[in-house]
Structures are given as structure tokens and as C-alpha cells.
Amino acid sequence: MQFTSAFKFNDTATEADNVRRFGAYDDDNGFFFELDSSVFSVGTRKEGTPALFSSGSFNGNYGPSFVIDPTKYYKFDIEYTP
Numbered sequence: 001m002q003f004t005s006a007f008k009f010n011d012t013a014t015e016a017d018n019v020r021r022f023g024a025y026d027d028d029n030g031f032f033f034e035l036d037s038s039v040f041s042v043g044t045r046k047e048g049t050p051a052l053f054s055s056g057s058f059n060g061n062y063g064p065s066f067v068i069d070p071t072k073y074y075k076f077d078i079e080y081t082p
Helices: none
Strands: 002-007 019-025 030-036 039-046 049-054 074-079
Touching (some): 002 019
Antiparallel strands (some): 002 074, 019 030
């Protein structure tokens, strides 16, 4: 299964309680990306319980953090098997 999307965040969402979430999920299970105020996270949900991995906990070629640039477009992919 695969979820692919393209997003451009028009601002950095610095206001409190401004949560943007997208991905392959429902109220009980799935995988998603989240921008809460200015903190970007990758999340999972199993049996209704979410787990978030926020920027600063990442690794890889781009380093441990990911900062949203409102002038750029981003492509997000989620690949999973049941």
C-alpha cells in the first residue's frame, strides 16, 4: 500500500493549536505526518493510540531536524504492508 502527496505549507503555522495532519490513517490505525504549530512530526496510530516522532528525533541525510520552508513544495510518501 502506498500514500503519496504533495504539499506546500503557506506559512510555518506558528499559531497555537494549529494542527495539520495528513496521511493514510483513520480514528483507530494508520500512519501520518503532522505539523503542530511549527513542530513537524511523523506519527502512527494503533488501536486509537497515537505515537509521534517529532523533528529533532530524526536521522539520515538531512540531519536530525526538519524545518518547514513556506516557499517550497514537499512530496511525502508512506509505504506499508498489512
